Amino acid sequence: MSSSNPKVVDIHTHMYPPAYVELLESRKTIPFIRRFAGAKDPRYIILPAEAEALDKIASSEFETISASLLPGRPITTHYSSLAQKIHFMDTHGIDISVISLANPWLDFVSSEVAGETAKSVNSAFRDMCSTAPGRLFFFATLPLTAPPETLLAAIGHIKGLKYCRGVILGTTGLGKGLDDAALVPVFRALAANKLTIFLHPHYGLPSEVWGPRATEEYGHVLPLALGFPMETTIAVARMYLAGVFDAVPDLRMLLAHSGGTLPFLAGRIESCIVHDRHLVSEGKVGPRRRTIWQVLKEQVYLDAVIYSDVGLKAAIDASGVDRLMFGTDHPFFPPLNSDEQGEWESMTWNKEAVSKALGVDSEGAKAVMGGNAVEVLRLYDEE
């Protein structure tokens, strides 16, 4: 990055291509999109609690119900309109966005069609990026439910797609989590092709942990604020304990939400490992062990979607200022008390966190706001 002309890059920003919206509209179980006569925008139903809330509404009410009582979130033009994405970028001074399909990606697609669906979605992303050359790049989506050969073939397709810089991945893997040995060839193929994995949560934690009052009284705060980052943390810790970072040394993972809670918990993870009788007795805690700190500093990147300098500083301390990358999570979390076409707190809070943690316009702040992403993800114009 030339610091004289620093770029602002948003590496955590989602899009729903029209074909994906149609797919969601055709479904009856989460995730799905439903239209209601009384509401301007269709609703996107993504969490189990939202589907349960919908079930409690009698279908006779669908015509007349007030939009504020509908479950899920309005799926506005922010979700699928490229013009809106560019407007959001221009409003907030974002030079480049690395767009990705939002959760739960293709996790729900049947095995038979997953390969073709992935091809169609990834080609759609390539086409979107080509409409604004130099301003849009993307993370592709893997057909994880497809047979192994289709899955590996998809990586072959992805690596040839212009503007593609990696893949977005949930925590389910092939159904058994990311510590599944069957995924190692997938990780190896991604690493060999310099495709960064953007690890993103979706499933959160089992809903009983939120307690009996959560659904009625606490909105979506607990599953989104806690479930998401905890899911990411657990997924990476499982990969780490399974030895995936040893088995695939050139694996490069960008962790959503500043690593979930990994920077804060890394010390405790290390302590629990060296104090674990089982691991010690199995010889897994030898002097040449790669620590979680090494993984954080050498194989992991963190987004800066953390909404506070307190957490951001810990993320920087854990991974280094050259491994943090700014993001917004657009189109999620629109402002509720101001114009959606104006400023979003997702931008201002996260940008303020960078300024507070590193100093306004410091070299470190420029690196986090975009320089790191340009270098790590090679965000240069393609011929």
Next chain:
Amino acid sequence: MSSSNPKVVDIHTHMYPPAYVELLESRKTIPFIRRFAGAKDPRYIILPAEAEALDKIASSEFETISASLLPGRPITTHYSSLAQKIHFMDTHGIDISVISLANPWLDFVSSEVAGETAKSVNSAFRDMCSTAPGRLFFFATLPLTAPPETLLAAIGHIKGLKYCRGVILGTTGLGKGLDDAALVPVFRALAANKLTIFLHPHYGLPSEVWGPRATEEYGHVLPLALGFPMETTIAVARMYLAGVFDAVPDLRMLLAHSGGTLPFLAGRIESCIVHDRHLVSEGKVGPRRRTIWQVLKEQVYLDAVIYSDVGLKAAIDASGVDRLMFGTDHPFFPPLNSDEQGEWESMTWNKEAVSKALGVDSEGAKAVMGGNAVEVLRLYDEE
């Protein structure tokens, strides 16, 4: 605190009085203690996975099995010997320990006997402290399974006990979590009597989140390193969303493991609240709302049991250097490759974290190592 004579205080350190050990020995389901002919020390079985592992061992093997293959942890003299506690303190330069019963406390005791059991356990703690006046104080234990009047009467008993400075509390409450409205009178009674609540995890997360490989391959790392702090985080977030910190303004809670992950996630919690349609539409996100940051700075204390300066700095940033208190978690996590009578990493790692975060022998470091605890918990000699 006089900084010319700084005290080192351990506020996170557990004891099992003999009567409590007997209670655990009488039980067949977790938590329980079992003796094996082939092992020097009895084993303490506390986690579901440990009980499952025990079930897989044929009883015919119990006589001959190697100690290293037994589930659970050896319950050494460190658990119940006061002389060992004092030895640990002297070895590590700890002037004062604020001892507490370890998890799961009396959560499993039947309603009929909970009141008497609590009285006996708390009196035993008072008696232990009286053997080393000025060096030992304690957090008492509540009979949470007892009828409400017994529970409130227990607070009356506790407040009159010499050396008692608060209560240790799990996250179950009366069975519905700490956001249960029925607990508010308990919190009010504790606050009115200046009894600090030491919130400590035990139950972790539902075991399916650790995945199919965890039990066999990862030891206890995931439930202890991640489940514990996530449980604490969820419990406090639920209390916060239920308005408990508003309803009981003088509530004072000391959170184990530096608040679980709250300092790191506070920004995301705030963002998810102000962006939650349900909370906003119910008028719960007004300008006079007490933020989670305010709770962290005004009603919460954090222990410094976090094993790294990275997390400790975030904890200090979130709550302030005057609200952190050093702890060791003794007798858990003994050294596995050195003499248990010597130095423990639980001391050295956590002490190093304080030095690195705040500077060796700085005023801040002295405050965290003991000065804060002396002031907040009034750790002065009692007549």
